[in-house]
Amino acid sequence: MEPKTESHxxxxxxxxxxxxxxxxxxxxxxxxxxxxxxxTIGETTGQLIRKVAxxxxxxxxxxxFLALLQVLVVPLVLVSLTxxxxxxxxxxxxxxxxxxxxxxxxxxTAIAISIALFAAVLVGPGRGFGLDSEATFEAATAPSLxxxxxxxxxxxxxxxxGEGNMLQIIVFAILFGxxxxxxxxxxxxxxxxxxxVNEVIMKLVWIVMVLAPxxxxxxxARTFSEQGFAAFAPLAKYFVLxxxxxxxxxxxxxxxxxxxxxxxxxxxxxxxxREVQVFAFSTASSNATLPVTLNTVExxxxxxxxxxxxxxxxGATINMDGTAIMQGVATVFIAQAYTMGLGLTDYLMVIxxxxxxxxxxxxxxxxxxxxxxxxxxxxxxxxxxxxxxxGIDRLLDMIRTAVNVTGDSAVSCIVAKGENAIDIDTYHRSxxxxxxxxx
Numbered sequence: 001m002e003p004k005t006e007s008h009x010x011x012x013x014x015x016x017x018x019x020x021x022x023x024x025x026x027x028x029x030x031x032x033x034x035x036x037x038x039x040t041i042g043e044t045t046g047q048l049i050r051k052v053a054x055x056x057x058x059x060x061x062x063x064x065f066l067a068l069l070q071v072l073v074v075p076l077v078l079v080s081l082t083x084x085x086x087x088x089x090x091x092x093x094x095x096x097x098x099x100x101x102x103x104x105x106x107x108x109t110a111i112a113i114s115i116a117l118f119a120a121v122l123v124g125p126g127r128g129f130g131l132d133s134e135a136t137f138e139a140a141t142a143p144s145l146x147x148x149x150x151x152x153x154x155x156x157x158x159x160x161x162g163e164g165n166m167l168q169i170i171v172f173a174i175l176f177g178x179x180x181x182x183x184x185x186x187x188x189x190x191x192x193x194x195x196x197v198n199e200v201i202m203k204l205v206w207i208v209m210v211l212a213p214x215x216x217x218x219x220x221a222r223t224f225s226e227q228g229f230a231a232f233a234p235l236a237k238y239f240v241l242x243x244x245x246x247x248x249x250x251x252x253x254x255x256x257x258x259x260x261x262x263x264x265x266x267x268x269x270x271x272x273x274r275e276v277q278v279f280a281f282s283t284a285s286s287n288a289t290l291p292v293t294l295n296t297v298e299x300x301x302x303x304x305x306x307x308x309x310x311x312x313x314x315g316a317t318i319n320m321d322g323t324a325i326m327q328g329v330a331t332v333f334i335a336q337a338y339t340m341g342l343g344l345t346d347y348l349m350v351i352x353x354x355x356x357x358x359x360x361x362x363x364x365x366x367x368x369x370x371x372x373x374x375x376x377x378x379x380x381x382x383x384x385x386x387x388x389x390x391g392i393d394r395l396l397d398m399i400r401t402a403v404n405v406t407g408d409s410a411v412s413c414i415v416a417k418g419e420n421a422i423d424i425d426t427y428h429r430s431x432x433x434x435x436x437x438x439x
Contacts (some may be wrong), residue, residue: 076205238329238333372386
């Protein structure tokens with residue numbers, strides 16, 4: 001038997017992307033059909049089917065797939081970022097990349113919430129809405145900025161690895177990578193070993209991705225079988241507005257930033273992000289999607305590991321453009337529902353608070369709702385209003401996660417272009433063109 005060539009591998013990846021999209025489409029149809037069917041049969045039979053199919057087969061397949069993705073995140077970030085930092089061999093360059101990346105993430109978040117506020121004021125999703133005054137909601141308390149800064153630095157790296165504390169892992173990996181460059185021959189030997197480990201981990205990513213069509217189908221089918229369409233009817237205007245702004249950020253803002261700041265054509269970028277977006281949509285987790293995002297940015301968009309290994313994990317932790325859009329629309333919606341006016345100063349405060357909160361609440365469970373409660377408190381709106389929109393937040397969370405990972409990848413390409421750390425030929429060529437070149 002002849003060994004598989006790289007072109008065969010790329011052809012398989014192209015087919016896999018189509019299979020994942022098919023799996024997602026079938027999952028949506030099956031989920032919605034199951035939701036409608038369960039509403040037309042008896043309660044006892046419906047509970048039995050739900051227990052076997054939705055909470056049994058779909059949950060098992062989806063959660064196993066999700067666990068396989070998540071187990072790769074920590075070793076991938078640790079090893080890849082260590083190798084990437086050591087490859088830079090320049091502390092000043094690392095600092096320049098860090099400042100540029102951090103600044104771009106803050107800028108995209110500020111743009112996202114500004115557009116969301118403008119669209120919400122224009123459309124008015126909460127006008128004439130009778131909000132239930134008895135609704136209650138209590139979000140967890142966000143840590144202070146000082147506590148966040150202290151929490152970035154690990155006290156016990158093994159505890160950080162076990163808990164999956166991404167900011168602490170990123171800091172340790174950077175320090176370890178710098179130490180490798182300063183350790184001479186000993187550092188070179190360890191770095192060579194870690195580069196081999198990194199290649200093995202990327203193979204593990206590919207193995208897990210082979211299961212993706214089935215995992216994506218199970219995750220999507222379960223979500224839509226539980227949600228259906230009925231949950232969105234009372235808040236249709238709010239829901240559609242958020243989706244519209246999310247797609248505007250995805251299809252207009254990111255391509256524009258990519259073109260303005262790097263000169264790169266947005267078309268290859270958007271076409272190669274489809275697989276990552278499907279993963280993000282099905283998992284609703286930037287961290288779980290991280291192995292796929294990093295693989296796509298490096299292998300398909302041509303960003304060197306020295307940049308991608310830093311920008312992608314950091315973006316998955318602190319870059320929340322989709323969440324910021326939800327906060328902007330939700331803030332205006334709640335203000336209008338309670339007939340409470342917001343002035344220009346309030347809107348500016350919302351933009352500032354949400355942008356900074358995206359960093360300050362990084363890694364905190366339920367981060368989106370914590371950020372929203374902070375914003376509402378800052379401008380004097382009732383936090384109880386969150387109780388009304390929380391019921392439809394699951395599907396919105398899936399869409400905004402796809403937006404988040406696209407923003408991470410766009411910033412990675414912009415930073416890489418500024419650092420001359422991107423293969424322009426790889427970026428512009430489609431997968432089919434790369435296959436022809438290698439055959």
